[in-house]
Amino acid sequence: MILPLHTHLRDRIAATLRHRYGLHPSAMPAIVIEYPPNRRLGDLAVTVAFELARTLRKAPRVIAQEIAETVGELSGIGRLEPTDAGYLNVFLDRAAFARDRVAGDTPPAGTAAGLKTIVEHTAINPNKAAHVGHLRNAALGDTLCRLLRFRGAEVEVQNYIDDTGVQVADVVVGLRELEGTGLDELRPLVDAPGFDYYCWDLYARVTRWYEADETRLTYRRAALLDLEHNTDPAAAMARLLTDRIVRCHLRTMARLGVEYDLLSWEGDILRLEFWTRAFELLKASGTVFLQQDGRLAGCWVMPIDDGGARDEDGRSDDAAQTGPDDETRAKVIVRSDGTVTYVGKDIAYQLWKFGLLGRDFHYRWFDTQRSGRPLWATSSVDIPPSPDRGPVPRFGRAGAVYNVIDTRQSYLQRLLVQALTSMQHPRAAERSVHFSYEMVALSHATARALGYEDADSEAHTPFVEVSGRKGLGVKADDLLDQVTERAEREVAARHADLPTAERRRIAVMIGTAAVRYFLIKFSRGKVIAFDIDEALSFEGETGPYLQYATVRARKILQKLRDRDGVETTALLESLATTPTDSLTSEAGDGLWDLILEASRLDEVTEQAVRTLELSVLAKYAFGLAQRFNGFYHSSPVIAEENEAVRRWRAAGVHYFQSQMTRALELMGCDVPPRM
RNA sequence: GCGCCCGUAGCUCAGCUGGAUAGAGCGUCGGUCUCCGGAACCGAAGGCCACAGGUUCGAAUCCUGUCGGGCGCGCCA
Structure with missing residues (x-):
């Protein structure tokens, strides 16, 4: 470092x-x-x-x-x-520097040591299969978690589940009105394979069904009310389907090595009346007030302090006549009918994250994840978990919060921070970070391949927007299936001797790296025009390229062990007395460059977190791999006859391999044994 | 209308708090010792950094304006 x-x-x-x-x-x-x-x-x-x-x-x-x-x-x-x-x-001082790092270079304690940090990411509506856009969110969120932990923070990962929203209501309506499916018929359905795909299509169908006759929207309103008030059978159907869809999402994310600590269910926030408490706090601090007249009469509103963001009919010419109503912009928090808006619920949840609400959830054990890490979920009722699950962790009460949400939510995230400030929580406001990123769209070629592009949607736009409502998008599992299959073919072509299971295992590692690297390498402010061929590529600036370089490095060390009986630890110890001209002379420039560049991992992670720009980690890792590959071709290790040169080169290879493995780990990628 | 983001090679993108000759990948063209594995390496061609001003020792980077593209701004979530 x-x-x-x-x-x-x-x-x-x-x-x-x-x-x-x-x-x-x-x-x-x-x-x-x-x-x-x-x-x-x-x-x-x-x-x-x-x-x-x-x-x-x-x-x-x-x-x-x-x-x-x-x-x-x-x-x-x-x-x-x-x-x-x-x-x-x-x-x-090349020799001193190299000796210090090569022997064992553990990351320092880090600037954020001990800071309890909550990262919320993924948060997919639990009504249909996940798509590539969701993968970008999860890849960014999960990588951020790994970086924060690397710097010493205590990270709690939360996945927010909007189980009482319109999207879930729509699928309930679809089941009942289009499929004639009630609670009893739903039970066998949810456990059939591909249930999330089924809902994907059903959701698109419901959207069209509404469009054909807008009076049908009354079904949506009725279902939504049932969900909010927990009224069966609609609520029971929603409970069943959201539970299963969430499990589908978790399985999809697990394929990429993404795990969580807590699922926060919106239904619990409603039932435990977090909002009631938050409303008291908002009123007491004067953050919201009851609008007496004007078009917002009867609403509890929060003034918006910045001058921007006026709505479309903010006519400036007749503003003088309309009076004070238009002068200060206000955001409705509680509607005139007494119901709370989305922002209100979000404020309550954010207060809870910082331990500022004065209320807590109950918790239930939800699942054991692939790594063995337990996954908990919020609950409305206090049922003690069975003793073999261990004690419930101390959730919430964070010192810093990162919300990983796409840039379209920027406005609302700003209101959230403003509310915290206004409620006299400047520290929480300052430590509420909106990790924003641009959406994933589809390239025209990929949209066409999916059969979505027809004659009228001419290619004037740079990309085609994904739409869950229309069912337009690349499903996450489809992408992962394709990339794994492709990787398996490549592995098979190179290693016919490997048993199928092992080929499969390696293919999964390669596919994961390909997808995760692809989602991380663009800066977050850039729209990704997702192109399937590009994402399936394993050459050039890709995850597999990084893995390949690492595998090569390990192979050299392994050969030194197997053929020459040189253990890496012994080799590293011998460096203390090994002459260093092969490192300090001009001929050692390539080796020195490799070591110096490899040492920069801590600097790069620091920069990535400071700027919330995870692409710098990706770019760095790629540059490092390139450097190694150049070194690999110019500087033989095993065949090198001069012992001092050989040792130092081997040490450089070892250091590269260990730093690169760390970098890959930060990006959620494994190093395959062969590839 | 207002706010945020984007505009750099044919295409897709890097370029950290301003710094030395603007870099990658893909694509194109031409090469690589029977070698620690070619998912690699080396080389070539390809740039008014959208445009116009400004700030200073120095600007792709900061400021202002213009043009082009995307997104947001609701008693939806």
Whole structure:
């Protein structure tokens, strides 16, 4: 890891600036450490001389020289070299650096150590199969969790289940009105294979059924009311179908190695009357008030403080005549009929996450996940779990909350933060992070392949939007099936000797890496125009490319063991007394580059979390794999005759392999034994 | 109308808090020692970083404006 060295270097330079120029800490510029474009220029570069040129009224070149003179010996680091342009280039002590990392490079405690952090992700409406858009959410959310844990945070993963919403109501209506299915007929149906696919189609059919005759929407309203008030048989049907669909979703996500700690059911939030308590708090803090007149008379509203986001009929010309009603924008929290809106429920839930609501759920054991990790669910009733499940964990009461939701919810997430601020919870407001990302659409080619693109939808748009209502989209399981099948063919072509089960196991690892890497490598603000062929590719910038490099590295170490009897631990120990010219000479540049780059994992994870840009991890891992592959082709290890050279190369290979394995783990990917 | 996001090679995208010659993948073209596995490697072609101003030692990056595209703004969730 390289961050400790960064800090050390920064401290030394800061100390130098204080002594030489008498700079006060307040006047201290940020000491930026970057990587020179060319390794011959140095390993690191510091640009602080440019920053100081104005205040010190000296040329950057002079300042850089003075700093280099004054800083003295950088024991264990290396030396500083000022350039004419004003850069301070750092040449690291290669041997010392390499010895320190290669022998065992554990990540440091991390900046977020001990901070209880809740990450909410996935949150798919439990009424139909998951699609690629949901996979992007889960891949981002799960990777974020892994990164936060890597930095030392205590992470609790929650998956919100909207079991009382319109989408579930629609499928209940579909079952009853289109299929003539009641509770009794539903029971065998939900356990049949492909139930989530069945609901996918049914949901699309209901949408069309409503469109054909809008009076049919009364069925939806009736069903929705039944769900909210827990009235059977509609509510019983909903309970049954959402339970099974959620299990389908969990199974799909488990294929990608995604697991959770808690399922938060909206129905429990309603039944436990979280809202009642939240409403008291909102009123007491003056966050909401009862609108007396105007078009929102009788509603409890929250003023919206920013000037933006007016609705379409916000006529500015006659605003003077309409009076005060239009002047301050307000968001309805409680309707004039006394029912609460979505934002209201969300505020209650967010308060609970921070332990600020003063109420808690009951909990029930839900399942044991693939890794053995237990999955709990919220409950409205207090039934003690059986003793063999262990005690219920202490859910909620977080110090920080990340909500992984697509960018279309930005407006509402902002209102949420505003409510927390207004309720005198500035810390919670500050630590409520909306991890937003753009949606997944379909490329025209893929939409066409699915049979969705007809003549009138001309290719003026850059992509085709996914629509659950229309049933338009690539189902997650279909994608995973295809990618696994494809991987299995590739494995079979290379390893005819492997038993089928093992081929299958490896294919799953490769397919997972392909999909997860694909979903992570774009920056979050970019719409992914999902293209099936691109996602199924295993060449170039893909997950399998990273795995392949790692497998190659491991193969070398394995051969050293099997053929030459060299154990890795013994090899690493021998480095203390092994000459280092193969690392320090120009011929060792390739090896040195590999080691230095591999050490940057902690720096990269830090940046990824700071910017919430997980693609930087993906890009870094890819660049590292490229570097290794280049090294692999230019620098033989086993065939190398010079023993010192061979040892150092093997050490570099080992370090690469171990850092890359960590990086892959952070992205939820395994390293196959062969591929 | 207002707000947020996006615009970089033929296509899909990187480019961290401004820094040295703007980089990858795919595609195209041309190569790679019977070698630790070719799911790889090396090379070539391909750029007014949408446009116009500004800020400064320095701008793809920051500011303003314009154009083009996406999304959001409800007593829906």
